[in-house]
Amino acid sequence: MKPESIDAPESWIADLEFEKCGPLRRALKKCITNPFSNYFPAAFQKTALRFMRSELAEANWTDPGGWRSMVISYDRHRHRFADKLLCTLGTIPMALRNRRKLGARVLARLIDASESEPVEVLCLGAGPGQIITDALRECHRKARATLVDISDAAFDYGRTLAARSGTASQVRFIKGDVCDVKGMLDRPPDIVKMLGICEYLTDEQLTHIVGCLAGVMGRGSAIVTNSLSLAHGTDRFFRRVFGLHMIHRTPEELQGFLAPAGFSDFKVLAEPLGVYHILIGRKVR
Numbered sequence: 001m002k003p004e005s006i007d008a009p010e011s012w013i014a015d016l017e018f019e020k021c022g023p024l025r026r027a028l029k030k031c032i033t034n035p036f037s038n039y040f041p042a043a044f045q046k047t048a049l050r051f052m053r054s055e056l057a058e059a060n061w062t063d064p065g066g067w068r069s070m071v072i073s074y075d076r077h078r079h080r081f082a083d084k085l086l087c088t089l090g091t092i093p094m095a096l097r098n099r100r101k102l103g104a105r106v107l108a109r110l111i112d113a114s115e116s117e118p119v120e121v122l123c124l125g126a127g128p129g130q131i132i133t134d135a136l137r138e139c140h141r142k143a144r145a146t147l148v149d150i151s152d153a154a155f156d157y158g159r160t161l162a163a164r165s166g167t168a169s170q171v172r173f174i175k176g177d178v179c180d181v182k183g184m185l186d187r188p189p190d191i192v193k194m195l196g197i198c199e200y201l202t203d204e205q206l207t208h209i210v211g212c213l214a215g216v217m218g219r220g221s222a223i224v225t226n227s228l229s230l231a232h233g234t235d236r237f238f239r240r241v242f243g244l245h246m247i248h249r250t251p252e253e254l255q256g257f258l259a260p261a262g263f264s265d266f267k268v269l270a271e272p273l274g275v276y277h278i279l280i281g282r283k284v285r
């Protein structure tokens with residue numbers, strides 16, 4: 001990684017168009033829709049979502065926070081009315097789409113700034129790989145990505161996506177638990193992407209994974225991860241209705257896991273809803 005490469009990452013994202021929430025919509029969410037979703041009896045909400053055949057709810061009930069729910073949140077075309085409502089109006093799906101844009105741009109620029117070629121990117125909890133696929137299509141250097149996920153089905157979808165995007169020769173898929181990352185480091189990564197995964201990992205798991213990565217990552221290599229704040233205002237809804245228990249951590253708390261393992265020079269980029277921040281760290285020792 002060129003020493004100056006991540007000095008001003010704000011300039012990388014200046015032209016990105018994010019989804020935003022105006023003051024009126026924010027007030028409506030705060031005063032009406034969020035209290036309703038958080039406190040209206042969960043059994044009624046579940047019944048209504050089942051009756052409306054919500055694919056997003058079904059995906060979360062089967063695999064809370066899994067890759068299917070991401071695909072539905074990212075997709076422009078949703079089959080069910082309930083999903084149109086949830087994904088268009090819901091703060092988390094909007095913030096997820098913002099995070100995808102932000103993450104892909106950051107990865108593309110980090111790839112371009114890397115000194116090795118091909119640039120090796122390791123994606124932990126990658127799902128089908130939408131974010132890295134976007135980045136591979138946008139970057140100008142030769143890069144290869146290893147996608148690790150616990151779900152086979154995510155990779156079936158991911159192979160189709162890679163074939164359609166022309167990136168099939170650049171990606172490989174490893175099915176496994178990110179906690180076993182030690183056995184997946186045959187190509188020491190120049191960039192590690194941990195987007196959409198830390199919120200499902202305990203402190204102990206995170207410490208273990210970061211320690212394994214730090215053991216093989218060279219000086220100047222980069223790690224990209226995301227924090228999660230309670231700014232979405234619907235944690236109670238996600239826990240009670242979707243069965244989704246996410247761990248909220250600030251960028252500073254995430255830095256607390258990375259710094260002892262030798263990462264520093266942290267940069268933080270926010271998506272405009274304030275739900276996710278992207279944290280970039282560089283291996284300095």
Ligand SMILES: C[S@@+](CC[C@H](N)C(=O)[O-])C[C@H]1O[C@@H](n2cnc3c(N)ncnc32)[C@H](O)[C@@H]1O
Nearest residue numbers: 065066067125126127149150151177178195196
């Ligand atoms: C919320 S999705 C994020 C997908 C992708 N990173 C994104 O941001 O679009 C979380 C992914 O992490 C995977 N996952 C969760 N726990 C895992 C673990 N312990 N090991 C490997 N993959 C895991 C899930 O299967 C799912 O595909």
